[in-house]
Structure formats: structure tokens, C-alpha cells
Amino acid sequence: MCGIVGYIGSRQAYPIILNGLKRLEYRGYDSAGIAIYDGAGIQLSKTKGKVSDLEKRVKKEIKTTGTLGIGHTRWATHGVPNDVNSHPHYSNSGELVIIHNGIIENYSAIKKALIKRGYSFYSETDTEVLVNLIEDIKKKENVKLGKAVQIALNQVVGAYAIAVFDKMKPDEIVVAKLGSPLAIGIGEDEFFVASDATPFIEFTNNAIYLEDEEMAIIRLGREVRVRKIKNDSLVVPYVQELQLNLEQIEKGGYDHFMLKEIYEQPSVIKDTYRGRLLASEGIIKLGGLEDHIQKFINANRVIIVACGTSWHAGLVAEYIFEDWARIPVEVEYASEFRYRNPIITEKDVVIAISQSGETADTLAAIKLAKQRGAFVYGVCNVVGSSISRETHSGTYTHAGPEIGVASTKAFTTQITVLTMIALKLAKIKGTISQSNYMKHLRELEMIPHHVEEALKSDTKIRAIAEVFQDAANFLYLGRGYNFPVALEGALKLKEISYIHAEGYPAAEMKHGPIALIDEQMPVVVIAVNSNHYEKVVSNIEEIKARNGKIIAVVTEGDSTVKELADYIMEVPKTPETLSPLVTTIPLQLLSYHIAVMLGRNVDQPRNLAKSVTVE
Numbered sequence: 001m002c003g004i005v006g007y008i009g010s011r012q013a014y015p016i017i018l019n020g021l022k023r024l025e026y027r028g029y030d031s032a033g034i035a036i037y038d039g040a041g042i043q044l045s046k047t048k049g050k051v052s053d054l055e056k057r058v059k060k061e062i063k064t065t066g067t068l069g070i071g072h073t074r075w076a077t078h079g080v081p082n083d084v085n086s087h088p089h090y091s092n093s094g095e096l097v098i099i100h101n102g103i104i105e106n107y108s109a110i111k112k113a114l115i116k117r118g119y120s121f122y123s124e125t126d127t128e129v130l131v132n133l134i135e136d137i138k139k140k141e142n143v144k145l146g147k148a149v150q151i152a153l154n155q156v157v158g159a160y161a162i163a164v165f166d167k168m169k170p171d172e173i174v175v176a177k178l179g180s181p182l183a184i185g186i187g188e189d190e191f192f193v194a195s196d197a198t199p200f201i202e203f204t205n206n207a208i209y210l211e212d213e214e215m216a217i218i219r220l221g222r223e224v225r226v227r228k229i230k231n232d233s234l235v236v237p238y239v240q241e242l243q244l245n246l247e248q249i250e251k252g253g254y255d256h257f258m259l260k261e262i263y264e265q266p267s268v269i270k271d272t273y274r275g276r277l278l279a280s281e282g283i284i285k286l287g288g289l290e291d292h293i294q295k296f297i298n299a300n301r302v303i304i305v306a307c308g309t310s311w312h313a314g315l316v317a318e319y320i321f322e323d324w325a326r327i328p329v330e331v332e333y334a335s336e337f338r339y340r341n342p343i344i345t346e347k348d349v350v351i352a353i354s355q356s357g358e359t360a361d362t363l364a365a366i367k368l369a370k371q372r373g374a375f376v377y378g379v380c381n382v383v384g385s386s387i388s389r390e391t392h393s394g395t396y397t398h399a400g401p402e403i404g405v406a407s408t409k410a411f412t413t414q415i416t417v418l419t420m421i422a423l424k425l426a427k428i429k430g431t432i433s434q435s436n437y438m439k440h441l442r443e444l445e446m447i448p449h450h451v452e453e454a455l456k457s458d459t460k461i462r463a464i465a466e467v468f469q470d471a472a473n474f475l476y477l478g479r480g481y482n483f484p485v486a487l488e489g490a491l492k493l494k495e496i497s498y499i500h501a502e503g504y505p506a507a508e509m510k511h512g513p514i515a516l517i518d519e520q521m522p523v524v525v526i527a528v529n530s531n532h533y534e535k536v537v538s539n540i541e542e543i544k545a546r547n548g549k550i551i552a553v554v555t556e557g558d559s560t561v562k563e564l565a566d567y568i569m570e571v572p573k574t575p576e577t578l579s580p581l582v583t584t585i586p587l588q589l590l591s592y593h594i595a596v597m598l599g600r601n602v603d604q605p606r607n608l609a610k611s612v613t614v615e
């Protein structure tokens, strides 16, 4: 988490950095800061709060003229969010200034040693320790900044993406990466540094993504020098052409990114299967899968690792993989998997699902699975992300940038990819009949249309949100394929409205949660056409008998649940196997409207960050 941005060139650095911070604010937004070299010294301003607070403060506090600068938007790890703990941080001499995304785990021991050497510390951060370690090495060893950074990083344990400059040598920025992303935009006689490419997309399409344990010295008038941190050897960097455009990272007339992203689902689901799903010919073609298909076919089992919403997509995949392809599937929280000495063999295939491709726990789970010989397949959205590079192969979801912290289009596009994989495997294994296979290909192709239809209930859903906006708790129930959707609906509500919500398999309700039900408890039940429809109806009766308020997601034309429920949200008819792709839509809208009505910051809910690059 945290966003970092930097610029060196001939333009004014401040507007580029400020705008870049606004674009990176999804990564963390509890404090922000900026440092500009003004031709004589460093102008530094930082504050608790958002980038907009920084902007106000900068106006009062510093001069912003200068063509070299760095900026930071923070998600606190060490030290509470306050002005002092905000980045950038100076070294004791005031010559070096640094921004950092990540955690230095052994900072405490280094800090003690530096204090003994006469260094003082003003913040509680690990970052201030790092910049002073660099300064100490630079002076002690009498080396240049780049060399000092390299030596220092060999002494630290943890994760980082850093950018640091020296006011005594204001023609270069030194950057380094381990575990947190760092992109370098290459312009004409100018360079950009950022956690992702969005801050510089209007200036250049050429970027270098540093690999882990790489650093770069970015000096004006020279090519970017990339080196290995371990042994200082030079690396020939790969300059990538970016496929991103400005429109994709703007709100496009919507009040929030989350709403824009909910509404983008019909088109991005199409993008996900475009060129991969040829329904009329009965073909599914997934580039990353073709060469590795036998690994899946011969696998003892598939282990899915992911976090949050991506984990919910993994749960949906468990149902479809087992149902169609008859491959045993285990779905694991990456954070638990990595620490519990799991049994993994060379006969296992691990699928790692991640929107950002940067989630630290998922990345660690992948590394563990690789060490133990498993084949690891990634389902990622962000092209070139750490997870997409760390996995043996994979499929991109092509959802486009997801900026709202609450995942929406990432979920449906992940399920789309996983559905295609499951169908393809089932076809090859012969575990699905030809007619069922063809039916599902055609139905999958229809999903964007069904999602569009589901979105038409928006006004009705807003009215339901109005009724329940003050509820203190919500229960979400679903069965089978829609149990993960219940979990996802509850997560969406919790994270953006701060209302407590629980997702449960509907039949489990009577084993405990039923005790919570009274007239104050709204219960969202996914009750679409399925093999369990009658059972879900019985669950609804049980809730009604205890005066619970029922909000049901039903298939268009449903009459039974309509009579029982207090409110209904209709979705088009789909096969049960594909229903999560549409039943999730009203739940996204419900949580969105409730959060807006409660005045929450929908795109940047408190305490959260878009990509969780710390464990």
C-alpha cells in the first residue's frame, strides 16, 4: 500500500506529482506529502489527511517551483497517521529525502545502532530509519547515493519501493524495489517514477517495471541504469509499451469510481472473453493455458489461493471446477496458507487470483507453492504486476483499471476467466456433455446482456437502500453457487458503509445465526432459480417466522419468493452455474447506495487500501 511518485526533467514537478498522488490515492490515503528541489534546497510539505489536504497546505507552506520532486500518499504501517509520520522523510543532515512503500522489518535494530552513532529520530516510522542508514553509509564509506542505497538495502529485511534524492546532487533520483511495485516512465529527457503507470500515462507510453531486488539510478541526460541490489551487477531493462489510456482512469461522469466500475461490467466481461470464447464454434482459447493444459488434467487437485473478493471468486470456481471438470479443489486464504505448512506436491496446480497482482499474502503463497514444486497459474487484472510475473503462466482478466477500493468488476471478470478454464478442462476430460458444454458457452456469451438488464433495477435498489440505510446489521444468505455471492455481498456492505454484515450458507443459518434474527435484522437472500430453490424458500419462511426483514434476489418472473419477501431485486434467468455473475450486481448496487446515503467515502473507505502489499 502507499503510493509513491517522482519526477525529474524540465517540466514543473509539482503539478505532475500532485496529480499523480491523486491517481494513486486508492493505494492509501491517511496522509500525504511532497518534496521539491527548488534550485537551492528542498521544499517539503506533508500532512495527515488526503491529497486534497496536502494541496491546501502546500499553498500556505512552500514554494512549488522546481523540476525534481517526489510525493507520497500513505497507508500507515509504523506509526499513527499524523503530520510527522507522513512521508517524505529527511535524513539527519537534511540532504537526503525519501519516500517509501512497504515495511522495513528490522528497523528497530538498525535504529538502535544509528542512535548509538548519534542519529536522532523525529517520527515513529521505519522509513526515517532507512534514509538515515543510507546517509550513514554514504558518509562512512564515502560513496555516491546509488552505492549507499545498494549497501543499505542489503542490510534491511522487509519490503520496499523507494525513491530518494540528494539535494547536493539534484540531477538524479535513486529508486529500488522489493515486494512493492515500481514503474519508471521514460520520456524525452525526463523520467517519472510511480507505484503504477497512471501518474504518467499522459506523458509517455514507455515504462520499465523494476523486478524485485532491482534498483535504478535515474539521471538526467543519461539512460536509466538498472542494477541488482544483491551484487550490483547491471541489468538490461525491458522497456514496455503501455496499453493504458487516460479515459480508463477517469470517472467518466459517474459520482464514484465504484459506480463507474459496476456499470462497466457488461463491457469488461465481454473484454474478458473477447477472442477467447468462440461460442458458435464450441471453442475456448486461453493463451496461457494451452501449453499447460496437461498439468491441469493430470493434477491431483487444484488449490486456489487469494484474499478478499478474489477469494470469493475462488470459492465460485471451486463449485464449477468440481461440478464440470471433476477436479478436487481447495480454496485457501493466502494469508493462512503461507504460514501453515500446507501439503503441496508436484501433482498440484495452484491458481492464484488477484486483481492488483500485488497482494503480499498471495505473492508469498505463490512463492511457497513454487518452492514445493507446484505449477502456479495466475488470474490477474493488472498487466505486468508482481503476481503475473511470479506465476508460471496465467490469464489476464482485462477488466481495465479498478480504482474504487471495493472490488466489483474484478470479481465478475475473475469468475468469467475461471468459468472458461473450468469449461475447457471439462471438455477435454469429457466430464461435461457436448450439449451442456455448448449451452454454457452460449449462456456465457449472454452474460453481459443479463448484467445490463440487472443494472436496470438500480433505481429500485436505491429505494430499498433508503429503507435499510440505518440498519446496524445485515445478514446475507445464499446456497451452492450463490453462497460465495452472499459472502461477497456482505463484504461489499461492510467495507464501504461500515455496517456490520455476515454472509452465510443459507442452510447453516439454523446452526447459529438464526438467533440474531428479529424485526431489526434485514436478511438479503439470494433465491434465484436453482437446484436448491425450494430449500431456500424454506429458509425464507424460517426468517419470516422470526420477523426478519427479507430482501430477496430473485429470477425475473418469480412468484413464490415475491410473495414472501419484503423487497425483491430481480435478475435475468441464467443457468445456476453462471448465476453469480448476475446475482452479485444488485448486491453491489445495494451496498453502494447505502454507503452514499450514509455519506461514506465510497471509493476510499476508512482503513483500507486498494492493493495490500503488506502482510
Ligand code: M6R
Residues within 6 Å of the ligand: 307, 308, 309, 310, 311, 353, 354, 355, 356, 357, 358, 359, 362, 405, 406, 407, 408, 491, 492, 495, 608, 610, 611, 612
Ligand atoms: O488485488 P487483490 O485481488 O489481490 O486484492 C485482494 C483483496 O485485498 C481485495 O479483494 C479486497 O478484499 C477488496 N477491498 C474487496 O472489495
